[in-house]
Amino acid sequence: MPSRRRTLLKVIILGDSxxxxxxxxxxYVNKKFSNQYKATIGADFLTKExxxxxxxxxxxxxxxxxxxxxxxxxxxxxxGADCCVLVYDVNSMKSFDNLNNWRxxxxxxxxxxxxxxxxxxxxxxxxxxxxxxxRVVSEKKARAWCASKGNIPYFETSAKEGINVEEAFQCxxxxxxxxxxxxxxxxxxxxxxxxxxxxxxxxxxx
Amino acid sequence: MIAGGIEDEEKWLAAGxxxxxxNAFYMHRALDSNNLRDALKxxxxxxxxxxxxxxxxxxxxxxxxxAFDELRKLEMFFKEEARRGCSIIDLYELVQHAGNILPRLYxxxxxxxxxxxxxxxxxxxxLKDLVEMCRGIQHPVRGLFLRSYLSQVSxxxxxxxxxxxxxxxxxxxxxxxxxxxxFTEMNKLWVRMQHQGPARDKExxxxxxxxxxxxxxxxxxxxxxxxxxxxxxYKDTVLPRVLEQVVNCKDxxxxxxxxxxIIQVFPDEYHLQTLEILLGACPQLQPSVDxxxxxxxxxxxxxxxxxxxxxxxxxxxxxxxxxKLNNAIxxxxxxxxxxxxxxxxxxxxxxLKFTLHVHPDRLDYADQxxxxxxxxxxxxxxxxxxxxxxxxxxxxxxxxxxxNDIVTALKLSNYPRVMEYLDIxxxxxxxxxxxxxxMKNNTRISTADKVEALFELMKGLIKxxxxxxxEVDEDDFKEEQNSVARLIQMLYNDDLEEMFQIIxxxxxxxxxxxxxxxxxxxxxxxxxxxxxxxxxQGSQEQEENPFGDEGSTSxxxxxxxxxxxxxxxxxxxxxxLALRLFLQCAEAANDCDLEPVxxxxxxxxxxxxxxxxxxxxxxxxxxxLVIGTLQRMHVFGVExxxxxxxxxxxxxxxxxxxxxxxxxxxxxxxxxxxxxxDNLKDGERVLICLKRALRIANAAQQMSNAARGNTGSVSxxxxxxxxxxxxFEKGNPQITVATIQGLIELITTEMQxxxxxxxxxxxxxxxxxxxxxxxxxxxxGAIGEKYEPIKA
Numbered sequence: 001m002p003s004r005r006r007t008l009l010k011v012i013i014l015g016d017s018x019x020x021x022x023x024x025x026x027x028y029v030n031k032k033f034s035n036q037y038k039a040t041i042g043a044d045f046l047t048k049e050x051x052x053x054x055x056x057x058x059x060x061x062x063x064x065x066x067x068x069x070x071x072x073x074x075x076x077x078x079x080g081a082d083c084c085v086l087v088y089d090v091n092s093m094k095s096f097d098n099l100n101n102w103r104x105x106x107x108x109x110x111x112x113x114x115x116x117x118x119x120x121x122x123x124x125x126x127x128x129x130x131x132x133x134x135r136v137v138s139e140k141k142a143r144a145w146c147a148s149k150g151n152i153p154y155f156e157t158s159a160k161e162g163i164n165v166e167e168a169f170q171c172x173x174x175x176x177x178x179x180x181x182x183x184x185x186x187x188x189x190x191x192x193x194x195x196x197x198x199x200x201x202x203x204x205x206x
Numbered sequence: 207m208i209a210g211g212i213e214d215e216e217k218w219l220a221a222g223x224x225x226x227x228x229n230a231f232y233m234h235r236a237l238d239s240n241n242l243r244d245a246l247k248x249x250x251x252x253x254x255x256x257x258x259x260x261x262x263x264x265x266x267x268x269x270x271x272x273a274f275d276e277l278r279k280l281e282m283f284f285k286e287e288a289r290r291g292c293s294i295i296d297l298y299e300l301v302q303h304a305g306n307i308l309p310r311l312y313x314x315x316x317x318x319x320x321x322x323x324x325x326x327x328x329x330x331x332x333l334k335d336l337v338e339m340c341r342g343i344q345h346p347v348r349g350l351f352l353r354s355y356l357s358q359v360s361x362x363x364x365x366x367x368x369x370x371x372x373x374x375x376x377x378x379x380x381x382x383x384x385x386x387x388x389f390t391e392m393n394k395l396w397v398r399m400q401h402q403g404p405a406r407d408k409e410x411x412x413x414x415x416x417x418x419x420x421x422x423x424x425x426x427x428x429x430x431x432x433x434x435x436x437x438x439x440y441k442d443t444v445l446p447r448v449l450e451q452v453v454n455c456k457d458x459x460x461x462x463x464x465x466x467x468i469i470q471v472f473p474d475e476y477h478l479q480t481l482e483i484l485l486g487a488c489p490q491l492q493p494s495v496d497x498x499x500x501x502x503x504x505x506x507x508x509x510x511x512x513x514x515x516x517x518x519x520x521x522x523x524x525x526x527x528x529x530k531l532n533n534a535i536x537x538x539x540x541x542x543x544x545x546x547x548x549x550x551x552x553x554x555x556x557x558l559k560f561t562l563h564v565h566p567d568r569l570d571y572a573d574q575x576x577x578x579x580x581x582x583x584x585x586x587x588x589x590x591x592x593x594x595x596x597x598x599x600x601x602x603x604x605x606x607x608x609x610n611d612i613v614t615a616l617k618l619s620n621y622p623r624v625m626e627y628l629d630i631x632x633x634x635x636x637x638x639x640x641x642x643x644x645m646k647n648n649t650r651i652s653t654a655d656k657v658e659a660l661f662e663l664m665k666g667l668i669k670x671x672x673x674x675x676x677e678v679d680e681d682d683f684k685e686e687q688n689s690v691a692r693l694i695q696m697l698y699n700d701d702l703e704e705m706f707q708i709i710x711x712x713x714x715x716x717x718x719x720x721x722x723x724x725x726x727x728x729x730x731x732x733x734x735x736x737x738x739x740x741x742x743q744g745s746q747e748q749e750e751n752p753f754g755d756e757g758s759t760s761x762x763x764x765x766x767x768x769x770x771x772x773x774x775x776x777x778x779x780x781x782x783l784a785l786r787l788f789l790q791c792a793e794a795a796n797d798c799d800l801e802p803v804x805x806x807x808x809x810x811x812x813x814x815x816x817x818x819x820x821x822x823x824x825x826x827x828x829x830x831l832v833i834g835t836l837q838r839m840h841v842f843g844v845e846x847x848x849x850x851x852x853x854x855x856x857x858x859x860x861x862x863x864x865x866x867x868x869x870x871x872x873x874x875x876x877x878x879x880x881x882x883x884d885n886l887k888d889g890e891r892v893l894i895c896l897k898r899a900l901r902i903a904n905a906a907q908q909m910s911n912a913a914r915g916n917t918g919s920v921s922x923x924x925x926x927x928x929x930x931x932x933x934f935e936k937g938n939p940q941i942t943v944a945t946i947q948g949l950i951e952l953i954t955t956e957m958q959x960x961x962x963x964x965x966x967x968x969x970x971x972x973x974x975x976x977x978x979x980x981x982x983x984x985x986x987g988a989i990g991e992k993y994e995p996i997k998a
Contacts (some may be wrong), residue, residue, distance in 0.1 A: 008278055022431075032368075032433070036473030041427040042420035046362055060278070065420075067470070072420045074264050076271040186227045 009176040010060045010080055012110075014102040015087035016095040017066030020125040023159035024087065025063045028169045033160050041070040043077045050173050059173055078110035083119045083176035085168075088137070090124045090156070096137045096145075103149065119175035120152045123168055128158040218260045222269045226255045230276045237283045242292075246301060246313070249280050253309035256348065263347060263417040270351050274358075277316050281359075284320045294324045307342050311352055314339060319359040322371060329363055329371040330380035336360070337387050346399035347418070353392050354421045357428060360384070367434030378434035379443075385432070386447050389425035393464075396422050397457040415459055422460075423467040430471040440476050445483055453490045461491045465500045474511035474518075477504065478525050485534035489541055497538050498549040505531060505556040512563040522564045528571055531557055532578075539582065547586055548594035554579040555601040562608040569617055572605060576620035583627040595632040598624065602636055606643040613649060616659045625663055633666030634686060640664060641689045644696065652699040654707035661715040664690075668727075669718040687726035694730040702742055706759040709735050713771055721778040728775055732787050735764050735771075736794050743798060761798045765791060769806070781818030785811045785828050789835045796841045804841050808850055815857065822862040826870070829857055833873045840883060851877045855895070864906035868922050872899035872929050879933060889940040892933055896941075899926050900949075907956075921968045923953045924975060931979070935992070943995045950976075950998060 013021045022040050026032050029046045045062040062081075065071045084106050088095040103120060112118040124142050127135070139156060146152040153175065155168040229252035236244035256273055258266070288294050298321055301313035318336045322329045336356055343349040363369075364384065365376035372378070399415055429435065429444055445468070452464045468484070469477065477484060484504070488497055512522060522528070535553050539545060554575055561571040579601065589595050602624060605615040615621055628636060640663060644651070651657055661668055667690050694712055699705045709731065716727040739761045768791050775784040792807035811832060819828050832854055842850065854877065858870030875895035880886040903922040910919055927949050934941040953972060957965075982993040 007282070026431075029362075030368075034473075036475065038427075038430045038473055039470035041423040041467060041471060044361065044424065044427065045358070058282075069466075070420060070423065070470070072417050073267045074417075076264075076268045079268075079271055080275055186231050 007056065008058050008060060009082045009173060010062070011083045011085060011172055011176055012062045012064065012078055012081045012106070013085045013087060014064055014106060015066060016089070016092070016098050016102075019066065019087045019089040019092070019095050020159045021066065021087050022063050024123065024125060024157065024165060024168075025061050027159045027162055027165045029061065031162070033162070035160070039067060039070060040065045042073065043071075043075075050169075052173055052177060057173065057177065059169070059176075075109045078106060081106075081110055081112075082179045083121065083172050084110075085121050085123060085172055086152075087123045087125055088142075089126045090137045090142075091126055091129050091134045093136050096124075096142065099145065116150065119179050120149070121168065121172050121175060122146050122152050122154045124154070124156045125159060127156045127163065128161045215261060215265055218258065219265045219269060222255045222258055222261070223272060226252050226269065226272055226276070229255075230272075233276065233280070237279060242287065242300075245280065245283060246304070249276070249313065250304040250306070250309040252276060253312045254306055256312070256351070257306065257308050259345070259347075261347075263414050266347055266351065270355075273312070274355065277312065280313075281316050281320060284317055285323070288320060288324055294321050294326055297321075308348060308352065311340055311342060312355060315352075315356045315359055319363060322360070322363040325371070328373065328376050329365045330376045330384070333360060333364075333380070333384040337384055337391070340388075341391065344395070346395045346402070347414075349395045350392055350418055350421045353388055353395075354424065357385070357388055357425060361428065364428075364432060366432045369433070378432060378439070381432050382429065382435060382439065382443060385425055385429050386444070389422070389429075389448070390451055392422045392425060393451050393455060393460060397455045397460050400457060400459070412459065419459070419463050423463065423471075426464070426467045426471045430473075437476060437479055440472065441480050441483070445472075445476075445480055449483065449487045453487055456492060458492045458494045461495045462500065465491070465495075466503060469500065469504045469507060474508060475521065477508065478521050478527060481525060481527060481530045485530060488534060489537055493542060493544075497542065498545065498553050501531075501535065501538065502552055502556040505560040509556075509560045509563040512560075519564060528561050528565060528568075531560065532575070536578065546591070546594070547583070547589065548591055548597050550582050551579065551594050551597040551601060554582075555597050555604065558601055559604050562604055566608065569614070573618045573620050576601075576618055576624050580620050580623045580627075583624070586627075588629055589627055589632070590629060595628060598628060599632060599636055599639065603639055606639065610643065610647045611649050612640055612644055612660065613651065613656060616656055616663075622659070622663055628666075630666055630671050633664075633671070637664030637667045638686060638689060641667075641693050644693060645689075648696075651697050652708075653704060654711045657697055657708050657711045661711070665715075668715050668723070670720055683722070684726075687723055690723075691726050691730040694727065694734060697734070702738065702745065703759050705738050705741075706764065709738060709764070710767065713767060717771070717774055724775055724778055725780050725783055728771055729783070729787065731771060732768060732790065735768055736790065739764050739794050739798065761795075762800065762803065765795060765800070765803050765807075769810070772810070776818075779818060781814045782824050782828060785814045785819065786831060788814070789831055793835055793838065796839045799841055801841045801843065801846065804839065805846050805850075808836070812850075812853055822866070825857075825861060826866050829854070829861070829870050830873060832857075833870070833877065837876050837880065840880075859898075859902075864902055864909065865919060865922055868899050868902040868906060869925070871895055871902060872926055875899075875929060875933070879936065879938065881936070887938075889933075889938040892938055893940040896926060896929055896933070899929075920953065920956055920965060921971055923949065923956065924968060924971045927953065928975060931975070935982075935989070946996055950996075 013025060015021055017039065018037060022038070023033060025046055026034075029048045040063055043062055043064050045060050048059045048061065050057050050059050062077060084103075086099050086102055088099055090096075099122065107115045107118065122142065122145075124137065124139070129135075143154055146154045153171050155164050155171070157164040157168055159165060229248045233245055233248035233252060236242075236248055253273060255269060256266075258269075261269065284294075284297060287297065294317070297317050298314070301317050302310055304310035304313055315336055318332050321327060322332050337353075340349070340353055340356060343352050363371055364381035365371040365373065366378045366381045369381075396415065396418060399418075400411060403411060426448065429448075435444060448464070448468060452461055452468075455461070465487075488501070491497065508522075508527065511518060535557055539550050539553065542549075558572060558575045561568065561575060565571050583589070589598065602621065605618065605621070606612060609615065625633060625636060640660070643649070651660055665671065667686055694716075697708050697712065699708060712731055712734075716724070716731055719727055738759075742759065742761050742764075768787075772784050772787045772791070775781075775787075788807045788811040792804045792811070795801075795804035795807060815825070815828055815832065819825050836850055836854060839847070851874070855871065855874045858874050859867055861867045861870055872895060875892045878886070878888040878891040878895070900923075903919055903926060906919040906922060927946070930941055930946050930949060934946060957968065957972070976998040979993055979996055979998045983990050983996075985993075
C-alpha cells in the first residue's frame with residue numbers, strides 16, 4: 001500500500017565533532033556554506049522534498065551534536081530512522097577511527113529490525129582542504145572499511161565546494177527508500193465495530 | 207525505593223505509549239478516510255498522553271518523539287487539506303476547540319507551521335501568536351518540550367535573510383526576536399524548576415534539569431544558524447539579550463551551561479570582536495559557577511582558531527585579545543578566593559597556550575603568564591594536589607611543544623620559578639619531558655650558561671632533593687638516569703674553550719648525584735671529556751701550541767678533572783667501573799704523550815685492583831683489561847714500563863684459580879713483545895712467561911687428576927702452544943722448532959693416555975691448530991720455510 005508513512009524518509013547524520021555534519025546538511029538543503037565552526041546542540045532537523053522514480057518524498061534530515069556534552073537528552077530521535085549517514089573528516093584519522101563506534105552505537109540505540117542490512121552511507125568530508133595535501137585517510141582505506149561492513153556506499157564530499165553532496169544525498173534517499181524498516185504494526189485491543197470495515201483497511205475503499 | 211521508582215516509570219511509559227499508539231491508530235484511519243473531525247479528535251487524545259507528570263525527562267522524551275512522528279503525518283494531512291481548498295485560517299481556529307490546553311497547543315503549532323508555509327499570513331505574526339500562546343503551559347517539563355516542538359517546526363520557516371518567508375514586513379529581526387523570546391521563556395521554565403518541589407529531592411531535580419539543558423541550549427544553536435545575524439546584530443542584540451538572561455537568572459547550572467553554549471555555537475570571529483562583552487559577564491555570574499572551565503574552553507577555541515591559519519592572527523592583535531583575556535583571568539582569580547589552586551593553574555595554562563599560538567614571537571607575554579602563575583603559587587608553597595601538578599606539567603610543556611626547543615623556554619625567566627613549586631615526583635616528570643623534547647628535536651645546548659640553567663631545571667633527576675622518598679622503582683630510576691646520560695652526550699660546542707666550560711658545569715652538577723646516580727652519569731661525562739681531549743689533540747697538531755697560556759683549556763686540565771671525577775666513584779663504590787675508566791684515560795693520556803699522567807692513571811687502576819676488586823671473576827676481567835691496555839702504551843720509559851709490567855705479571859700469578867693464572871701469565875708474554883716497537887722485543891722474557899704458564903698448566907693438571915681424573919686443562923696446553931706459534935712466527939729467536947715439537951708431543955700423549963676422558967672440544971682445537979701449521983707450511987716462501995721442520 002502506498003501508505004502515508006512511506007513518503008517521509010528519516011535520515012540521521014552522525015560523526016565526530018567538527019567533521020561537517022551541519023555544513024553537509026546546509027549545503028544540501030539550503031545550498032549554503034559557512035566556514036565558521038558552530039557547534040550543534042541536541043538534535044535538529046531540516047526537511048527537503050525529493051523526487052524519486054516519479055514520486056515525491058520528504059527527506060527528514062537529522063543533524064546531531066558531535067560533542068557528547070550537548071546530547072543530554074539521549075538519542076530517542078534515532079527511532080524509526082530509514083538510513084544513517086556516518087561522516088568523518090578525511091584530514092582527521094581519529095574521526096575516521098570513530099566511525100565504528102558511531103555505527104555500533106546507532107545499531108544498539110536504534111535497534112533496527114534487521115541490523116545486518118540496515119542502510120548506512122559513509123561520507124569522507126572536507127576533501128577540499130589544502131588542496132588535499134593535509135589529507136590523512138586515504139580513499140582506499142575508507143573504502144576497505146566500508147566494504148568490510150557490508151558494502152556501505154561511500155562518497156568523498158566537500159560541503160564547502162558542494163562536491164558530491166547532491167550525489168551522496170541521492171544515494172542516501174534511495175537507500176532509505178529501499179530500507180526494509182516498516183513501522184511496527186499496531187492493532188488496538190478493542191475494535192470499534194461501529195466505524196468502517198477492517199482495522200488494516202487501506203486507501204482503496206473509496 | 208529507587209528501583210521501584212524506575213520500574214514504575216517503565217510501566218508508566220509503557221502505558222503512555224499504548225495510549226498514544228491506540229489513538230494514533232484511529233487518527234491514521236481518520237487521515238486515510240479524510241475525516242478531519244476524527245483526525246483532530248484522536249490526535250488530541252493521543253497528545254493527552256504528554257500531559258503526564260510521572261516521567262523523567264529521558265522517558266518523557268521517548269514519548270514525545272513518538273508523538274512528534276505522528277504529528278508529521280497530521281501535518282502532511284493538513285497540507286493536503288489546504289491544497290484541497292480547506293481554509294488554513296479555519297483550521298487554525300478549529301484546532302483550538304481541543305479540550306485540554308497541552309494537546310491544543312501542540313495542534314496549534316502544527317497547523318501554525320502549515321499556516322506559515324501557505325503564506326496566507328506573515329510568518330512573524332503567526333510565530334508571535336504561537337510563542338505567546340505557549341505561555342499557557344507553565345509546568346517546566348511539559349512547557350520545555352512544547353516550546354522545543356515549536357522551535358523545531360518553525361525551524362525552517364523563520365523569515366531570515368534569503369528565506370522564502372522573508373518579506374517587506376518580515377525580516378531577520380523578527381526571526382531573531384521570535385527565537386530570543388522562546389529562549390527566554392524556556393530558560394525561565396528551566397530555572398524555575400529548581401525551586402519547585404521539596405528540598406530533599408534537590409539532587410534528583412538537578413539531574414533532571416541537567417537532562418533538559420539541551421532543549422534550552424538548542425535555541426542558541428538556532429540563533430547561530432539564522433542567516434543574517436551578522437556581527438553587528440550579534441554584538442548589539444543577540445549577545446546582550448542572551449547574556450542578560452544568563453546573568454539575571456542567577457542560577458549556577460544555567461549560567462555555566464549557557465556560557466559554554468554561547469562559546470561553542472557562535473563563531474570565533476564573533477567572540478574575538480565581542481570579547482569585552484563576553485568576559486565582562488563573567489564576574490557577574492554566581493560565585494559557584496565553574497568559570498575556569500568556561501574560560502579555558504573559550505581560550506582553547508580561540509587557540510585552535512589562531513592555529514588554523516596565520517591570516518586570522520591580525521584579528522587577535524587588533525582587538526588586543528591577550529591583554530583582555532589576561533585581565534579577565536586576573537579578575538576572576540582575584541574574585542574567586544575559594545578557587546582551588548588547580549583551577550588557577552588551569553586558567554594560566556590555557557592562557558599560555560593561547561598566547562603561544564597567537565603571539566609566538568612575544569616571549570614576554572608567555573613569561574608574564576608564568577610570572578602571574580608564580581605569584582599565585584607563592585602564596586601556597588609546594589604543590590601536593592595531583593590535579594594541580596598535572597596542570598603545571600601541561601603549563602610547562604606548552605612552550606616546549608610550541609617551540610620544540612628548550613633553549614627558547616630557558617629564556618623565560620619565570621619558567622624555573624614555576625618549577626620550584628613542583629613536588630619531587632612532578633619535578634622529575636617535567637625533567638623527563640624536557641629531556642625527551644631535547645632528544646626528539648636534537649636540540650643543541652651549546653653554552654655553559656644554558657647547561658647550568660638546564661641542569662638547575664632538572665635537578666630532580668640530578669640529585670636527591672630534600673624530603674625525597676626512598677621508594678623509587680628500580681627500572682624507572684634506571685630509565686631516567688639513562689636519559690640523563692644521553693643528554694650529557696648531546697651537549698656540544700665547536701669552541702673548545704666553551705666545551706670545557708660545559709663539561710666543568712656538568713661535572714659540578716653530576717658530582718652532587720650521590721652513589722646511586724654516579725655509575726650512570728660519570729661514564730658519559732668521562733667519554734664526553736675524552737672526545738674533547740681528542741679534539742684538542744687534533745687542533746694542536748694543526749696549529750703550533752695555541753694553548754700556551756695557563757688559563758686556557760689543555761688536555762692536562764681535562765685529565766685532572768677526569769681524575770677527580772672517576773675518584774668520586776669510590777663512594778659508590780664501583781671499583782670495576784672506575785678501573786675501566788682509569789684505563790680509558792691512561793690510553794688517552796698515552797695518545798697525548800703525557801707519560802706522568804698516564805702513569806698516574808695506571809697507578810690509580812692498580813690501587814683499585816689491589817684494594818677494592820675482590821671477586822675472583824672480577825679480578826680476571828680487570829687484569830686482562832690492564833694487560834691489554836698496558837700492551838698498547840708506548841709513552842712509558844723503560845723504568846715506568848718495567849714497574850707496571852712487573853706488577854701485572856705479579857697479579858697474574860696470584861689469581862685464585864690455576865687456569866686463570868695460566869691464561870693471565872701467557873697474556874703477560876705480550877707485554878714484552880710489541881710489534882711496532884723495536885725496543886720492546888724481549889724474547890727471553892717472553893719465553894720465561896710461556897714456560898711459567900706451562901708450569902702452571904702442569905700443576906693445574908696434576909691437581910685435577912688427583913681430584914677426579916678428568917682433563918680440563920689439556921686445552922690450556924693447546925692455548926699455550928698457540929702462543930708459542932704466534933711468537934715463533936713473529937721471529938722470537940727464543941722459540942725454537944724443538945720446543946714446539948716437544949709441546950705437540952706432550953699434548954698428543956696426554957690426550958691418548960688411559961686416564962683421560964674424551965674431550966671433543968680439545969680434540970677439535972688441537973686438530974685446527976695442527977691444520978694451521980700444515981697450512982703455513984704449504985704457503986711456501988719464508989713462512990713455509992720456517993714451519994717446514996715442524997712435524998705435526
